[in-house]
Amino acid sequence: MTFDTWLAFFVAAWVICLSPGPGVLSTVTAGLRYGFRKALWNIAGLQAGAIFTLVVAGVGLGAVLAASPVAFTVIKLLGALYLIYLGVQQLRSEAAPITAPEDAPVQQTGVPRALFLRGLLVNATNPKGILFNLSVLPQFINPHAPQVAQYATVVVTMLFTDVCSMCGYTALGVKALRLMRNPEAVRWINRGFGSLFIIAGIALALFTRAA
DSSP states (O other): OOOHHHHHHHHHHHHHHHHHSSSHHHHHHHHHHHHHHHHHHHHHHHHHHHHHHHHHHTTTTTHHHHHHHHHHHHHHHHHHHHHHHHHHHHHHOOOOOOOOEEEEOOOTTTTTHHHHOOOOOHHOOOOHHHHHHHHHHHOOOOSSSSSHHHHHHHHHHHHHHHHHHHHHHHHHHHHHHOOOHHHHHHHHHHHHHHHHHHHHHHHHHHOOOOO
16 A cells, blocks of 8 residues: 555545444543443444454445345344434433533443443444445455455554544543533533434434435
8 A cells, every 4th residue: 555545545544434333422421421421332332343344344244235135234223223223222311411521420330341342332333334345445455465464554544533533532522521510501411412313323224225
């Protein structure tokens, strides 16, 4: 992979990672509810999910997903149902005042694991990510050069840009957390993000591949 090719991919990766989607919703809500430090577990889960989709595309399973309408539909619906589930959970969340991380008591030891699994599932159950990796990544890969080094470069680049962008979105959530201490504001926040998760789930369920 030449430097010019990598630079083009680097720019494309930033555009992709900064684009609003389920991952962004997940990071903002995690930062809003738990603060920056705990929300890092959600980001770690997102990266694990991203690595999964990259590996799936890299080993050729993505080609099976792309060619099989049944496999694609099953994974797509699983991802859509999970996003809708997150939305319903957000809508049902208690409208308790949101406290800043330094004010919150130490509790819920299972939160890091839950946030990690949430991030993992959000990315791993999104077939659009696998299809993107399958259709876009090969354009930046030189078939006549060593493949492992090129894919390693792509993976590191994607993870770097995604971690940076998700940290930024999480910080936005934390900023909102410090401003939103009113139960009524929390109620509207839950409604807003819950609705966005449900909309994202419905959009994913209605997503169809280009012929």
